[in-house]
Amino acid sequence: MRKWTVASALLLLSLLFLFADQGRKFQANAEGDSDELVDPPKVEDKIGAVPHGLSTDSDVVKRESESISKRSLRSNAEKFEFQAEVSRLMDIIINSLYSNKDIFLRELISNASDALDKIRFLSLTDKDVLGEGDNTKLDIQIKLDKEKKILSIRDRGIGMTKEDLIKNLGTIAKSGTSAFVEKMQTSGDLNLIGQFGVGFYSVYLVADYVEVISKNNDDKQYVWESKADGAFAISEDTWNEPLGRGTEIRLHLKEEAGEYLQESKLKELVKRYSEFINFPIYIWASKEVDVEVPADEDDSSDEEDSSESSSKEESEDEDADKSEDEEKKPKTKTVKETTYEWELLNDVKAIWLRNPKEVTEEEYTKFYHSLAKDFSDEKPLAWSHFTAEGDVEFKAVLFVPPKAPQDLYESYYNANKSNLKLYVRRVFISDEFNELLPKYLNFLLGLVDSDTLPLNVSREMLQQHSSLKTIKKKLIRKALDMIRRIADEDPDESTDKEKKEDTSSDNNEKKGQYSKFWNEFGKSIKLGIIEDATNRNRLAKLLRFESTKSEGKLTSLDQYISRMKAGQKDIFYITGTSKEQLENSPFLERLKKKNFEVIFFTDPVDEYLMQYLMDYEDKKFQNVSKEGLKLGKDSKDKELKESFKDLTKWWKTALSKDNVDDVKISNRLDNTPCVVVTSKFGWSANMERIMQSQTLSDASKQAYMRGKRVLEVNPRHPIIKELRERVVKNPEDEGVKHTAQLMYQTALFESGFLLDDPKDFASRIYDSVKTSLDISPEATVEEEDDTEVEAESDSKPEADAVHDGDVDDAKDEL
Numbered sequence: 153m154r155k156w157t158v159a160s161a162l163l164l165l166s167l168l169f170l171f172a173d174q175g176r177k178f179q180a181n182a183e184g185d186s187d188e189l190v191d192p193p194k195v196e197d198k199i200g201a202v203p204h205g206l207s208t209d210s211d212v213v214k215r216e217s218e219s220i221s222k223r224s225l226r227s228n229a230e231k232f233e234f235q236a237e238v239s240r241l242m243d244i245i246i247n248s249l250y251s252n253k254d255i256f257l258r259e260l261i262s263n264a265s266d267a268l269d270k271i272r273f274l275s276l277t278d279k280d281v282l283g284e285g286d287n288t289k290l291d292i293q294i295k296l297d298k299e300k301k302i303l304s305i306r307d308r309g310i311g312m313t314k315e316d317l318i319k320n321l322g323t324i325a326k327s328g329t330s331a332f333v334e335k336m337q338t339s340g341d342l343n344l345i346g347q348f349g350v351g352f353y354s355v356y357l358v359a360d361y362v363e364v365i366s367k368n369n370d371d372k373q374y375v376w377e378s379k380a381d382g383a384f385a386i387s388e389d390t391w392n393e394p395l396g397r398g399t400e401i402r403l404h405l406k407e408e409a410g411e412y413l414q415e416s417k418l419k420e421l422v423k424r425y426s427e428f429i430n431f432p433i434y435i436w437a438s439k440e441v442d443v444e445v446p447a448d449e450d451d452s453s454d455e456e457d458s459s460e461s462s463s464k465e466e467s468e469d470e471d472a473d474k475s476e477d478e479e480k481k482p483k484t485k486t487v488k489e490t491t492y493e494w495e496l497l498n499d500v501k502a503i504w505l506r507n508p509k510e511v512t513e514e515e516y517t518k519f520y521h522s523l524a525k526d527f528s529d530e531k532p533l534a535w536s537h538f539t540a541e542g543d544v545e546f547k548a549v550l551f552v553p554p555k556a557p558q559d560l561y562e563s564y565y566n567a568n569k570s571n572l573k574l575y576v577r578r579v580f581i582s583d584e585f586n587e588l589l590p591k592y593l594n595f596l597l598g599l600v601d602s603d604t605l606p607l608n609v610s611r612e613m614l615q616q617h618s619s620l621k622t623i624k625k626k627l628i629r630k631a632l633d634m635i636r637r638i639a640d641e642d643p644d645e646s647t648d649k650e651k652k653e654d655t656s657s658d659n660n661e662k663k664g665q666y667s668k669f670w671n672e673f674g675k676s677i678k679l680g681i682i683e684d685a686t687n688r689n690r691l692a693k694l695l696r697f698e699s700t701k702s703e704g705k706l707t708s709l710d711q712y713i714s715r716m717k718a719g720q721k722d723i724f725y726i727t728g729t730s731k732e733q734l735e736n737s738p739f740l741e742r743l744k745k746k747n748f749e750v751i752f753f754t755d756p757v758d759e760y761l762m763q764y765l766m767d768y769e770d771k772k773f774q775n776v777s778k779e780g781l782k783l784g785k786d787s788k789d790k791e792l793k794e795s796f797k798d799l800t801k802w803w804k805t806a807l808s809k810d811n812v813d814d815v816k817i818s819n820r821l822d823n824t825p826c827v828v829v830t831s832k833f834g835w836s837a838n839m840e841r842i843m844q845s846q847t848l849s850d851a852s853k854q855a856y857m858r859g860k861r862v863l864e865v866n867p868r869h870p871i872i873k874e875l876r877e878r879v880v881k882n883p884e885d886e887g888v889k890h891t892a893q894l895m896y897q898t899a900l901f902e903s904g905f906l907l908d909d910p911k912d913f914a915s916r917i918y919d920s921v922k923t924s925l926d927i928s929p930e931a932t933v934e935e936e937d938d939t940e941v942e943a944e945s946d947s948k949p950e951a952d953a954v955h956d957g958d959v960d961d962a963k964d965e966l
Contacts, residue, residue: 229377229385232318253409256358257418258425259351260305260401261433262579264292267309267399268431269577274310281369287396292429293494294422295436298413303359306400312364313371317386321352321364321376356380358412359403365392366399419497425580428502428601437495440488447483502578504549504601508537520551523573524597530554532597533669536634540626544619546602550631552638553597556672560595564679570594572627575601588624592680593631595673600627632690635669635677639694639708642666667706670696678761685764692768698731700740701749709768715749719784722774725751727758727838728904738902739776739829741822746783750776759839777903779862780832781820792817792867799876802883803863806892811861818864825869826895828903831860837904844906861905863896871895894920 268290274281282288286308293306312320355362364376373395378384411417415437422433503511503519520532533552540546550572572589574581578601588600605619642665670677680691696706701715712723724743728734731752743750753762762773774781793800793816800815807815813831821827830836835843835858865872875895878888894916897907907913922929 229375229387231383231385253357254421255425256354257305257412257421258579259354261292261422261426261429262577263352264305264307264309264399265426265429265431265577265579267307267311268292270310271308271397283369283397285396287398291432291434293434293436294418296413296415296418301405301410301413303403303405303412303418304400305403306395306398308396308398311368311395311397311399312366312374313368314374314386316368317364317366317374317376321378321384353380355401355403358405358409360406361404363402363404364399365389365395365402367395367397369397422497426578427498427500427580428575428578429498430502430505430578433497434494435497436492439491439493441491442486443489444484445487447485502601504537504547504599505578511537519549520553520597523551523599524553526553533665534634534638536630538630540623542622544602544622545604546600546623548598548600548627548630550596550598550627550634552634552669552673553595554668554672556595561675564591571597573599574605575599576605577601577603587620588627589631590624590628590680590684592676592683593628595676596631628684628687632687632694635694636690638669639666666696670706675755675757678755678757681761682757682764688764689768692765697751697753699749699751700735700744712749712751713769713771716771717748720748721772722782723751723768723771724748724774724776724781725753725762726776727753727762727836729838730754737777737904738824738827739820741824742783742820743776745822748783756842759836759842775836776820777836777838778830778832778834783819789817789819796865796867796872796876799872799879800865802879803865803892803896806889807863807896810896812896813860813862815863815865817867821864821866821869823869824866824899824902825871826863826865826899828896828900828905829862829864830858831862834858834860841904841906861900863899890916890919 271281272290290308294304295306296303361379362377365373366376367373373389373392374386375389375392376384376386405412415435418435422435426433500519500522501515503515516535516537517531520535521527531554533554535552536548536550538548540548570583570586570589571594573583574585574588586594589596600623602623605623674696677691677694681688681695684691692709695709698704699707699712701707709723716723726734726737726739728737731754734740734752734754740750753759762775765773767773796817800817804812804815818827828837840858867873875888875892878885882888894913897913897916901907901913919929922931
């Protein structure tokens with residue numbers, strides 16, 4: 153039975169090879185006798201359920217590109233000439249307008265989207281224009297041929313007639329091309345290009361030969377082709393596969409443009425520029441799969457021969473035990489096979505085109521994560537989705553992220569990239585501009601989509617247009633309203649310290665939102681007050697701070713005003729490095745005693761902020777460490793000034809060398825004998841420290857901005873009273889002068905200033921200590937005994953000798 157089976161198998165294989173060889177000869181004869189080729193099946197027939205595809209059959213591709221590979225215009229095509237100045241204009245386009253070659257794909261997809269928009273608009277009144285079958289599927293398809301270096305983009309849009317091809321692609325501009333070229337050469341004003349539609353010609357950045365195959369419902373299918381050498385040709389298309397309707401653009405790429413034959417590169421460009429196009433974008437993508445194929449017959453026959461030669465009888469016995477089904481079962485193996493399928497690239501929904509009432513919180517969060525490339529579980533703090541109507545119409549979505557980037561303020565004035573993306577008809581234009589949002593709102597994420605915004609031809613630079621100012625104004629107002637809404641809806645404005653004590657989920661999820669916002673982006677609001685005079689009052693309402701009455705919580709200016717004492721006209725504040733330092737400041741002594749509230753400003757930017765925030769709700773701001781503090785009328789002030797007139801006059805003269813402008817009676821002290829304040833419009837002590845810490849600051853220029861220092865003395869303090877008595881008795885007393893100088897330096901230090909001569913201050917302290925210990929001022933430091941040092945030096949060799957002797961004794965013992 154085994155011998156019969158092997159012989160039968162060998163006979164069957166011989167017959168199969170014979171029939172296959174005869175079949176190949178028959179096919180070759182048939183091809184030689186006939187010039188006609190039978191069309192192979194379409195790709196749709198091969199892949200079954202795959203929707204609407206370009207043909208992938210190699211014979212079809214070969215037939216379609218038969219005349220293309222030669223990079224020459226078809227001989228039977230109708231030839232046309234570009235305008236005489238087209239070469240100069242093309243040079244401008246390639247070398248001047250488009251600094252980034254990647255945008256050619258964006259332009260082609262944008263044009264395809266426009267064509268789809270047109271046919272969709274027509275279908276609203278006439279459904280027949282769409283036709284049947286695949287023509288009803290409005291999409292954009294991208295396909296590449298690596299072997300022939302061809303990249304194609306196809307749409308099922310309105311298509312172009314022969315006249316459309318001549319009109320739209322045969323000329324760079326519909327009119328005034330010569331004037332445009334002359335203007336560009338003389339002025340170089342790229343904004344002029346906004347009047348011309350030349351986006352299509354960006355294809356010549358990457359291609360040296362381009363075909364445009366197009367079919368309009370009202371005309372035949374035509375091919376437009378050009379090498380951008382001053383001529384183009386149009387011919388009726390009788391060799392390519394019928395499009396049905398729409399346009400296919402084939403780019404024969406340059407040698408240096410090989411990167412655009414990579415699927416990953418094309419996917420990246422679509423994701424970056426055309427993610428939110430309102431039509432599906434597909435790419436014919438490769439994919440490796442495991443498939444079962446018949447095992448190699450030669451391998452199996454060799455194994456059988458080897459087995460028979462080693463043990464023939466044993467093999468016959470084993471074969472006899474096998475069933476007939478096992479003998480007939482074919483042998484297979486698993487191999488990798490490359491297949492192709494249409495892959496959707498823009499699956500993120502353009503939620504800004506929908507009604508805000510129909511978009512869920514989950515959808516907004518998902519869209520934010522897609523926009524921010526942030527895939528954490530954190531939700532945005534807030535968002536604003538709106539449509540602006542009027543002179544300029546646009547749709548926008550703005551988000552407040554949960555955290556600030558680490559480098560938000562490091563490159564604040566040098567950053568060119570904004571987190572706001574600009575779209576025109578769902579096509580990404582740029583995120584490298586700052587025309588639509590001021591720098592202080594750069595932490596916001598979002599996008600603006602306008603159908604009417606004027607752009608230049610390259611879409612890389614925005615035209616200076618009044619509509620931009622209108623959009624910017626509306627965006628700022630909406631952004632500030634969104635931030636104000638966080639504050640209004642958040643009753644809990646506790647600080648971080650207080651929030652850490654309450655770790656309940658309800659507190660973390662529902663409360664403290666504005667406190668969280670302020671900790672992350674509060675500095676941006678302050679910078680906005682400095683930079684944006686128009687919205688200064690609205691931004692001031694968003695300020696938060698701690699104060700002497702805030703009890704560990706953040707408070708606002710409105711809340712401060714609601715707690716002001718009757719008759720109080722000024723908003724009191726003090727600047728410094730920390731709340732703890734400021735709480736013990738001598739400047740607050742009498743203010744606290746009289747129950748006045750004082751704001752703590754501890755951020756370095758606060759010093760700059762208060763130079764611009766002069767008033768709020770008709771209330772003036774008053775730095776309590778500067779001149780001009782008013783705490784109501786005191787009937788004893790005049791009497792005190794007169795009784796201490798001799799002391800203040802004498803003290804001013806004694807400090808004339810220390811840049812002290814005046815010595816006055818203080819109305820802000822309670823327990824401290826004296827403080828140093830600055831003039832109202834000069835730098836405070838805190839500002840002086842900030843400026844001195846600047847590495848590149850000019851010390852000579854700083855002298856002009858330093859506030860004049862005024863020594864204020866507490867007339868109720870016993871030290872001040874005793875000084876007055878001693879000055880009256882003997883104004884030339886050196887001890888009194890020494891004490892007065894020391895008190896000034898101490899007050900200077902306690903008021904937050906840096907001492908000009910710390911050594912002199914230390915010496916005066918030590919002299920005072922001597923006096924308190926009844927040590928004579930003439931006492932000096934005891935001199936070191938030089939003889940004793942020498943004796944110690946002389947004894948050292950002897951000690952070494954003893955040590956060496958001990959070592960020798962130890963060696964002897966060993």
